[in-house]
Amino acid sequence: MPQVLVRGIPIEYRVLKTRRNRYMRLTVSARDGVRISAPFGTPERDLHAMVRERGTWILDRLEHFRRQEEAQPRWHYRDGAQILLRGRWTVLHVQDWERNAGKIRLADNGIVIQVPQSMRDDEAVLRDLFERWLRRWARQDLPLRVDALARSMGLRYSQVGVRDQRSKWGSCSARGSISLNMRLMLAPPEVSDYVIVHELAHISQLNHSPRFWRIVAHYCPEYRAHQRWLREHSWLLDMKSG
Numbered sequence: 452m453p454q455v456l457v458r459g460i461p462i463e464y465r466v467l468k469t470r471r472n473r474y475m476r477l478t479v480s481a482r483d484g485v486r487i488s489a490p491f492g493t494p495e496r497d498l499h500a501m502v503r504e505r506g507t508w509i510l511d512r513l514e515h516f517r518r519q520e521e522a523q524p525r526w527h528y529r530d531g532a533q534i535l536l537r538g539r540w541t542v543l544h545v546q547d548w549e550r551n552a553g554k555i556r557l558a559d560n561g562i563v564i565q566v567p568q569s570m571r572d573d574e575a576v577l578r579d580l581f582e583r584w585l586r587r588w589a590r591q592d593l594p595l596r597v598d599a600l601a602r603s604m605g606l607r608y609s610q611v612g613v614r615d616q617r618s619k620w621g622s623c624s625a626r627g628s629i630s631l632n633m634r635l636m637l638a639p640p641e642v643s644d645y646v647i648v649h650e651l652a653h654i655s656q657l658n659h660s661p662r663f664w665r666i667v668a669h670y671c672p673e674y675r676a677h678q679r680w681l682r683e684h685s686w687l688l689d690m691k692s693g
């Protein structure tokens with residue numbers, strides 16, 4: 452990756468050259484870092500100059516994303532850790548048992564995981580158990596909610612899939628097939644219902660037009676608050692442990 456020194460700090464950037472670009476455009480994002488899209492044939496010195504010219508702003512943005520990343524809650528899969536479930540922080544209890552297998556269940560006092568003693572500190576094993584359980588639960592629960600909400604909205608969908616996506620809470624295809632993220636089970640039920648209402652509304656409106664939002668608002672009047680919750684918890688999509 453090319454890099455430019457700004458105030459003694461190296462800034463690395465990626466270049467995207469396409470025929471469609473008529474001007475140079477520089478963006479900074481948490482996911483992609485510094486990117487410049489530029490027309491074919493743009494000389495490197497122009498790219499360097501652009502980075503240098505906007506260097507202070509770029510460093511500010513990078514610092515902002517670094518802080519955001521640091522402030523992101525971390526999941527820990529260990530005894531006494533807290534995990535978000537249906538919008539509530541729930542305690543994870545890790546217990547030994549003599550059987551050579553893992554088991555997980557929901558109890559009154561939280562989530563109970565039982566594993567052989569040799570595995571109780573293995574976060575990868577605990578995480579795997581938790582995620583497989585979450586997926587099973589989501590596959591039982593979410594299709595039922597889709598069915599109930601579709602009925603009340605008077606809409607027909609073709610099928611529901613529950614996936615473990617890293618970027619989206621849900622989607623709807625042109626053929627009326629709904630796809631939902633299993634991590635919706637971590638959100639409050641009313642937030643998860645909003646996502647379902649949103650995707651179902653796409654069956655009649657495959658866009659985000661004012662008409663689409665009127666349908667959403669009709670079935671989910673508090674949808675703006677739920678959108679805010681999803682934005683503030685977007686890190687759940689990419690749960691990092693450790």
Ligand SMILES: [Zn+2]
Nearest residue numbers: 649653658659
């Ligand atoms: Zn949408």
